[in-house]
Every structure is written in structure tokens, then in C-alpha cells.
Amino acid sequence: MIDSLQEFAGNFPDWLQWAGVLLVSAIPFVESYFGSVIGVAIGLHPVVAIVVAVIGNVISMLAFVYGAGAIRDKATKNKQVEEKPKRQRLKRMFDKFGVPGVSLLGQTLLPSQITSSAMVGFGANRNVVAFWQVISIILWGALFGVLATLGIELALR
Template sequence: MTDATEGECSMLDGLRDWTDATDPVWQWVVVMIAGAIPFVESYFAGPLGVLAGMLPALAIAAAIVGNIISMVLVVLLSGRVRSATGADERELSPRRERFKQRFDRWGVPGVSLLGQTLLPSQITSGLMVGFGASRRQVIIWQIVSIALWGIGFGLLAVGGVALLEMR
């Protein structure tokens, strides 16, 4: 084995030792909190839990739940801010203008499903509500997107772990 491979194995072993020594409730909480962090979300937190040795279904579910909770909080807060400020006509930055054009073209479903490739769900959902999208529609489509991305990346992690264990 190379030094890099040995380092990866010892890091993975250390992570799994921590998981073995930690109550499953705390494992769930840690992965759920990781899922709530923008740019980590369900698609990285679930695989992290899988790599750590959690049951894949629990790791993926915890990551999805954490991501959904943070996204819903952002949607509700964005809706209140929009209502309180009456912010409809504002000068948009070039980045927001590009996002608005994509939002106008693809709608809530398209931005929710594809937006994860560019921005965290919290940011895309907040922007959509800020542009006037229905909070309910944003929440529903973001939940679908978060679940699909979380399950997809979680299953990739399961396959990756299986390949590592075959070595």
C-alpha cells in the first residue's frame, strides 16, 4: 500500500471506531446537523455517515431530515422578510439576474431539481421565495430534490464502501 492509501484507510478506520463507540442517537444527530449545513447538505452528509459505518438507510435519512429542516426554516424566513419589506422590484446583481432568468425558464421544479448542482438548497429556496414563488411549492419541490440527491449520493457511497472493502 502507498502512504496515501494507508492514510485513507487509517482515517476511515478512525471514523468507524468513533461510530462504533458512539450511541446511534448521537450518530443520527451529527449527520442531521451536517445535512443542515449549506454545501454539505444531504448529498455529502449521507455519504459521510455511510463512510463512518452507520447503517446506510439511517445515514441517508438523517442527512435528508437535517437538510429539509434548514431549507424549510430559510423558506419561512424568506417569506416573512419578503412580506415585511414588500420587496418585489429591486435592482438585481448580475448573478441574481442569471438565477432569475433560469427561475423564469424552469420554474420551481426545474430550479429545485437542478439547482443543487450550483447552489445549496437553502440559497435556491430563499431566492425562489424572494422572487415570489409559493412557499408551499418551493418546500414540496425542494423536499423531492433533497431526497433524490441524498438517496443518489448515499447509494454511490454504499457502492464506494463496498469497493473499498473488496480490496
Template structure:
């Protein structure tokens, strides 16, 4: 199956293959880490697959953070509603670990787009959230991309 995916990817124009990885990275729960893996397994060179997946994830995170900041400003005067259990859990994590901790660890639980927007809605600085999310997205994308490269190399040796 991997060989079929790779030969299909090789038959595509290079920019189209990159676009597929970009879109995969932009999807919540796929993000930079699985987007990198998808790109590497599909046969896109890791030097392209990893940064393109990171870019896709970063763009959607930025859009949602900017939207959350704008929405927070508009909704600040509205009456508060009872937060969901997930939101309460994320808030406890935010209060305990702050922006860096939620950014670096939160992707193991929820997509970066959701955690980033939630932190901004909690009142965290947009620039701090964006900065730490970019660090986290990059670290997760590179780590999983390199694991995929290592796995593909081991599979080729076997």
C-alpha cells in the first residue's frame, strides 16, 4: 500500500503533492505531526514534507488565534455561560502550566488550533500564544517527520 501511495504521489506534479501535505497539516487532529508523516510516507522529500506540514498547521492556528482575539473583545461584555467540561479541563491545564506548557503538551490532547484559540479566550497574550504555538508546531512536526523518515529507512533495510 505504501508503494502504491508513493508511486501515485510521484505521478503528481510536485506542487500538487506539496499542496496535499499543506492541506493535511492544516486539518485539526492531523496537524504538523501527522501531516509530516503523511508527506514522508507518500514519498514527498522530508525537506519539503516537514516544513510544508508545519506551514499548513501554523496558518490555521494563526487564523483561529486572530479570530479568537477578535471574538473575545466582542463577547467580553456578554453574560458568562457555563463552560463545558473540556473547556474547564483546558482552563485548569492553562492555570497550572501557562502558555508554554499548554502549547508544548496540549497537542497530545487537543489540536493546536483549539488550544491556541482557548488560551486567547482565557486572556493570554496573542503574541505569546502565537510564539509558543509556532515553537510547538515546529517541534512536533520535525519530531514526527524524522520518526517517519527513520521508520521508512528501517522498512527499506528489512
């Protein structure tokens, strides 16, 4: 899948390849971390690759957060919400680590779009979730972008 996405982004004209990286970074499970790797791998400057990957991921995540918030508001109006067994693990993590912890660590388990939607579904403040998710997206994108750059430089030696 990553090869296909890399080919997709790489097939854009050179001056527009950043847009391909932005688009693929909006896809859950690709996100800023694989988006920045794809950008570096197709030859974008690492800073450009990381920035556009972060922007693509943030746009997608914000759509999920505020969309989930609107759905939750309608679904829970005058009702009590029951938790499904599949969400209980994430809920335990949420209860233990809070919004910052789930935002920063949740990327290792699930995409930011899913974890952020779940946290909003649990009743977390949308703006707080969005804030911490943006921080997490930036950190993960930068980490993977730097690792990709170092890996490519090492491979070229």
C-alpha cells in the first residue's frame, strides 16, 4: 500500500508533489508519519515533506473530531451512552492517560482520526482533543521524517 501511495505522490509534477503528499497524509493509517516518509522518499526537502504531511493529517483529523462531536451531540441528546466492548480498551487508556496521553501514545495503536473521534465520543472537549492531536501529529511526522531522511542518507553512502 505504501508503495502505491508513494507512486501516486511521485507521479505528480515535481512542482506539485507536495500536494500528493498532503493528500495521502489525510488517509487514516498513513497520517503524518508515513506521509513524511513518502515525501522524503520521492525527493521532497524533508522540511516540506514533514510540513505538508502534518497539514494533510491535521485537516483530516479535524474533520473527524468536529464531525464526531456533532454526531455525539445529536446521539446523546437526553440519552445515556452505552459503551461497546471494542471501545472499552481505548476507554481504559483514555481514563488512565487522559487526552494528552491518548493523543501522544494512541498513534502507536490507531490512527489519529479514530482515537480523536473516540475521545470526543467519550465526552472529551473537542478543542482539547484537537490541540493535543495536532501536537502528536507534528511530533510523529517530524520523528518519521527525520528517520526517513537519515535512512536515505545512510543508504546513499
